[in-house]
Amino acid sequence: MADFDAIVVGSGMSGGMSAKELTERGLKVLVLERGPEIIPERDYVDELAPWETPNFDSVPQDEIEKHYPKQYGGVAYAIKESNKDFWVKDDEHPYEEAEGTSYDWLRGYHTAGRSIMWSRQTYRLSDYDFEANKNDGIGVDWPIRYDDIKPWYEKVETFAGIAGSAEGLPQLPDSVFQPAFELTDAEKELKSKVETNFPGRNVIPARIAHITEVTDEQRSLGRTNCQARNRCHFGCTFKAYFSSLNATLPAAERTGNLTMVHNAIVQSVEYDAAANRVTGVRVVDAETNEKKLYTAKVIFLNASAIASAMILLQSKSETFPNGLANGSDQVGRNLMDHVSGAGAAGFMSGFDSMKVFGRRPSGGIYIPRYANITENDKPFIRGFGFQGGASPVGNSGGQIPGIGRAYKEAHKQPGPWRVSIGAFGEQLPDPDNRVTLHASKRDRWGNPLALFNVRYGDNEYKMLEEAGKDAVAMLEAAGCSNITSTPISLTKPGNRIHEMGSARMGRDPATSVLNGRAQAHEVPNLFITDGSFMTSAACQNPSLTYLAFSARAADYAVGLMNEGVI
């Protein structure tokens, strides 16, 4: 008799949704989280005022060098003294990089994982994305199409709360929206100029997972409208942005079917060869080193694209000598991220008498992909979207001339309006880009360290070169002055924190790990619905797609259980 109906490994973005959907269908579910518990009332620090966080809320410089060189180097904008515990210490959670490569593995080990610290940009994929590999002859074909996942997008969006505007763009299907955060006047000017001068390009409000018109269901979970504080990286007392801790885990908990265990690091998944079923997971307690076995009828891996792949690789058996469900040898391969490092900034005149009220969370504008959609003259395949915004710069940094009353007063002026846009490009799947288990190095719990070997290819370099030129051209068309565009410098793989593809979906068990239901081809009661399943990366921020596939897979798994198949 299994301990639970289902085990969900990981409580982050996709794990929370898996847990919610499974528990709401009546399953007794164990969620295993490798980090400690976060209790919002105790651990969120979003209500601290500037004067309650000394030293500009900056992490001491020596501490950064000792504990956070990778994390801080990757996301300095998000790691502050008051919320640093949301991020791992690099010296306590090391990893290795193949010679000549560099990888940013940016993480948080605690309840809800990175869903607490994400930047909340939320976009659907379209059939341009689901058909891309097939059309380009790259990687393998997605085993599903947009219409298969569309109802699940709608379901999770309605639950989560997505602020955005209906635009009717085929490459970026509209979500179920709550009201968007309105564009600033300068952004409207940019939109007008770009859309006039570059037909087929659009400037739209960023789509973000923030409640702006709270529903009864959201209210029942203690959530309410965004208060425009832009304190999201510190948690949200109003639970206005979507995270596992703000939304899915409370929904799972209220079913009475959820058991959650923290500090439980999964070391392997147990496999019964005779039955061809996974039967449980072996964990080590992060604090006590106590080892334990939990059993269940179905297992969802939601540990992140890297950790889930590593768990599979660590789960060796006679049947699967190269790792569980890895007969295709695709586990850990095709590791993708999005690539940035091209953009432009400039100043817009005519808005000196305008300022804003409130602090808009996350991005302001989004320029959906147009390359190889409405413009087909590109020296690369796939495309990129731009994220950015236009707002008054203000003067709080002290970098203006003068002293005395006039200097003091100048800080209350909005300052010039600055616009900036940065590209998020699609990285192609490449089986040589992979994470493997280090042959000899172990962490303090005895688990092999991750070894990354990821490089960008020619397509990513060509794409970003063109994105940089396009960014300047659009700002010029908008009448910007003092346009700056640094030389193209691609972000490190991993830096966008969108790890994907390490257990890809596909139609053929010989070349892919999962089928279109995110079910392992080779093990019917094993599902993986974190970024691992992504067959291609698209250029849209991927979390919404993880949520939709998690909900769809949970529904399918419960159906199979009810039918007695698994």
Add this chain to the structure above:
Amino acid sequence: MLKRREVLQGLIVSMGGAAALTACSGVATVVATPHGQPGRFYTAQEMLFLSRFSDLIIPRTETPGAVDVNVSGYMDALMTDWANDETRASHRGAMTRIQNELNSRVGGSFADAGEDQAVQELTALDASVFDGSMELEGYRTVKGYISRSYFATEGGAVEELKWVAVPGRWDPSVDISDTL
């Protein structure tokens, strides 16, 4: 702008009692340094200079000035608790260069200079640094520390900048023509 004696009076008042920007429990506390005493990082002389320098840059008006909110204490904590050795050395060097330059300009101790002369010389120095006619390494950085420290205090943020903890709404288009 305050007279020098008022500045010193403000120093004494601000540091005699309240003198502490107490953060919420569990978070670090910034304790001001008594007038005439060294800080944890700054010497007594540096503290005196920084108080005078910062007060000229951000004086008390209808709202608190740099001395009132204890910018020098904030920066003393910043250099002690946040900065590494390299930053500390760089900052001390910048402070020394600024002080030497201003002492030279007033022909003695800048901290003891009269109000009019101090304002005149600092105004001229600031202008020449910002228009590029003079190089004074670290000046803009120190001025940045002073400004950021001031606006990170409750007095600077709430009373001067009208910072609101919970805006509650987003308005992307606020016309302030009438206030300009």
